Amino acid sequence: MRRFALIAIPYAWLLALFLVPFLIVLKISLSDITLAIPPYEPTLDLSAGWEGLKTFFSGLDFENFTFLTTDDLYWKAYLSSLRIGAISTLITLCVGYPIAYGMAQSAPEWRPTLLMLVILPFWTSFLIRVYSWMGILSTEGVLNQFLLWTGLISEPLTILNTPTAVYIGIVYTYLPFMILPIYSALEKLDISLLEAAEDLGCSRLKAFWLVTIPLSRPGIIAGCFLVFIPAIGEFVIPSLLGGSRTLMIGKVLWEEFFNNRDWPVASAVAIILLLILIVPIILFQRNEQKQREAEG
Amino acid sequence: MQHKLTGAAAALALLAGAAGAEEVHVYNWSDYIDESLLDKFEQETGIDLVYDVFDSNELLETKMLAGGSGYDVVVPTGTFLQRQISAGAFQKLDPSKLPNRENMWDVIQERTEPYDPGGEYSINYMWGTTGIGANVGEVTEALGEDAPLASLDLIFDPENMKKLSECGVHFLDAPTEMIPAALTYLGLDPDSKDEESLEKAEEVLLAVRPYVQKFHSSEYINALANGDICVAFGWSGDILQARDRAAEAENGVEIVYNPPKEGALMWFDQMAIPTDAPNPEGAHKFLNFIMDAQNMAAASNYVYYANGNKASQEYLNEDVIGDPAIYPDEETLDNLYTVTPFGPREQRTLTRMWTRIKSGT
Numbered sequence: 001m002r003r004f005a006l007i008a009i010p011y012a013w014l015l016a017l018f019l020v021p022f023l024i025v026l027k028i029s030l031s032d033i034t035l036a037i038p039p040y041e042p043t044l045d046l047s048a049g050w051e052g053l054k055t056f057f058s059g060l061d062f063e064n065f066t067f068l069t070t071d072d073l074y075w076k077a078y079l080s081s082l083r084i085g086a087i088s089t090l091i092t093l094c095v096g097y098p099i100a101y102g103m104a105q106s107a108p109e110w111r112p113t114l115l116m117l118v119i120l121p122f123w124t125s126f127l128i129r130v131y132s133w134m135g136i137l138s139t140e141g142v143l144n145q146f147l148l149w150t151g152l153i154s155e156p157l158t159i160l161n162t163p164t165a166v167y168i169g170i171v172y173t174y175l176p177f178m179i180l181p182i183y184s185a186l187e188k189l190d191i192s193l194l195e196a197a198e199d200l201g202c203s204r205l206k207a208f209w210l211v212t213i214p215l216s217r218p219g220i221i222a223g224c225f226l227v228f229i230p231a232i233g234e235f236v237i238p239s240l241l242g243g244s245r246t247l248m249i250g251k252v253l254w255e256e257f258f259n260n261r262d263w264p265v266a267s268a269v270a271i272i273l274l275l276i277l278i279v280p281i282i283l284f285q286r287n288e289q290k291q292r293e294a295e296g
Numbered sequence: 297m298q299h300k301l302t303g304a305a306a307a308l309a310l311l312a313g314a315a316g317a318e319e320v321h322v323y324n325w326s327d328y329i330d331e332s333l334l335d336k337f338e339q340e341t342g343i344d345l346v347y348d349v350f351d352s353n354e355l356l357e358t359k360m361l362a363g364g365s366g367y368d369v370v371v372p373t374g375t376f377l378q379r380q381i382s383a384g385a386f387q388k389l390d391p392s393k394l395p396n397r398e399n400m401w402d403v404i405q406e407r408t409e410p411y412d413p414g415g416e417y418s419i420n421y422m423w424g425t426t427g428i429g430a431n432v433g434e435v436t437e438a439l440g441e442d443a444p445l446a447s448l449d450l451i452f453d454p455e456n457m458k459k460l461s462e463c464g465v466h467f468l469d470a471p472t473e474m475i476p477a478a479l480t481y482l483g484l485d486p487d488s489k490d491e492e493s494l495e496k497a498e499e500v501l502l503a504v505r506p507y508v509q510k511f512h513s514s515e516y517i518n519a520l521a522n523g524d525i526c527v528a529f530g531w532s533g534d535i536l537q538a539r540d541r542a543a544e545a546e547n548g549v550e551i552v553y554n555p556p557k558e559g560a561l562m563w564f565d566q567m568a569i570p571t572d573a574p575n576p577e578g579a580h581k582f583l584n585f586i587m588d589a590q591n592m593a594a595a596s597n598y599v600y601y602a603n604g605n606k607a608s609q610e611y612l613n614e615d616v617i618g619d620p621a622i623y624p625d626e627e628t629l630d631n632l633y634t635v636t637p638f639g640p641r642e643q644r645t646l647t648r649m650w651t652r653i654k655s656g657t
Binding site for chain 1: 352354355357358360361362363379382383384385469510511524571640643644647648651654655656657
């Protein structure tokens with residue numbers, strides 16, 4: 001009984017916070033747009049009993065999904081989002097790993113303070129932090145003023161409203177999500193393993209590649225997922241920092257929902273996005289599990 | 297002691313709130329009222345006014361179509377209002393509760409007829425035009441003394457735009473404003489929605505696209521006032537705000553607003569009561585309060601937009617009623633056009649076209 005309760009809790013969580021919302025969105029994606037409250041049909045009328053259920057299901061079709069294939073906007077936006085997500089994840093990893101490593105190497109009494117510093121930005125609203133980046137990156141912004149003053153550049157750089165600004169925004173915003181899991185993996189690292197490697201003739205660099213990196217792999221993977229997945233669906237950062245030429249699926253979704261008032265097509269776009277993300281993750285986890293079983 | 301007293305008063309007010317004092321929830325555009333009017337309403341009626349703001353019609357419409365917004369009074373623009381009425385989002389007004397309705401201006405009533413025939417569902421709050429804001433100094437420097445400040449040639453002729461791109465041009469990020477303007481430039485009906493006309497409008501916009509620094513619906517106020525850009529195609533009151541800010545800052549920037557002489561879009565923000573409003577009784581009281589001549593005049597004097605209230609005109613400041621950019625003369629008024637909403641399929645074509653114009657995809 002206790003065992004059952006223990007398993008039931010995570011499943012109930014998954015059901016309430018993932019499966020139910022997913023099914024609602026799926027249902028809307030199979031409906032048709034109409035001018036009413038809510039702006040789609042058919043709506044499920046349970047009071048009509050069996051008949052109501054029948055008319056409901058006969059009203060559903062995959063029209064909205066086939067529509068997505070008729071316009072190249074959608075797949076271009078998906079691809080561009082995947083590319084922006086992947087590049088930002090890579091940059092975040094390159095920046096975040098050394099920070100996490102440094103934190104894990106520091107004296108134990110310093111670690112809580114350092115950890116605090118990583119979390120500190122969350123105390124300010126996310127929106128305000130992105131807005132302040134607009135102030136930093138604009139043509140008359142702090143960064144350009146500084147670079148002009150040092151004489152490194154003679155003309156102000158155009159960074160705001162370009163893809164570069166989007167990358168800076170994403171890397172900045174999601175950096176703590178990369179640092180924290182890597183740090184927690186590195187902190188648990190047994191120093192004696194590194195000593196053993198060096199005793200056996202490894203240089204420090206080689207020991208780092210052969211021991212530290214593989215042992216921090218779970219942290220790296222968790223960090224990459226935590227950055228990559230939200231970055232792909234990002235809407236606020238590209239709309240504030242990016243120009244109109246930065247195409248991302250979050251913006252397309254917003255336009256479908258707010259400008260076209262087409263909840264069904266917006267839902268179809270969201271479902272495809274979910275599939276693009278979830279299928280590779282499931283395959284990846286399967287693979288991991290197989291490897292672990294093979295090793296075990 | 298003073299503090300203690302106000303503290304006690306606040307506690308009492310809280311208690312009263314907990315006891316279920318009457319509330320009215322109003323959802324209006326940001327920076328769109330003289331806030332002292334809100335206190336005045338509370339004092340006159342004893343109703344608690346909960347005032348909340350939005351900044352895009354799309355946002356409001358999504359809330360209306362989702363239902364259960366909890367608002368008693370909302371302020372959509374005419375074309376959006378019309379569509380939301382047909383979706384069943386609003387309730388009919390009860391004329392017996394709106395005695396101040398006799399203050400309203402027949403000219404504006406007539407113009408809003410297509411959106412809400414007979415004014416059954418809404419009253420006019422403010423109205424304005426969409427036109428050209430220009431930094432006189434920089435534009436004449438770029439184009440010479442005879443620069444067409446009041447003509448669509450300024451923003452749709454690639455030759456002019458190429459020169460203006462040096463000092464910066466912003467367009468509204470709103471296809472329902474930009475496409476009618478492009479159609480007017482071509483001499484076509486600004487309300488055309490057939491694909492052929494829309495394609496012609498797209499060509500006009502694509503030709504000047506490379507010279508547009510940004511498509512945005514509010515940043516141009518500051519950008520114009522600071523001198524970061526020299527031309528913006530935007531809403532009348534916003535550009536007038538930029539003009540006043542620049543004048544206050546004494547930064548040497550002189551902004552003028554002109555409705556295009558080829559014809560300018562005239563828009564109306566209408567107050568309406570959602571079907572599922574929790575307190576329609578209080579909502580009617582609020583509408584009646586707003587239609588009071590002095591109250592409406594106070595609002596217009598504060599936000600520099602014209603209103604649809606004839607009786608309020610005697611209370612308007614001279615720099616509002618006397619400014620042809622706010623209250624156009626007869627001739628300009630005849631030159632203003634209105635548009636009707638896009639249907640779902642047409643809207644999709646429009647949004648898609650807009651994405652293509654902005655992003656090149």
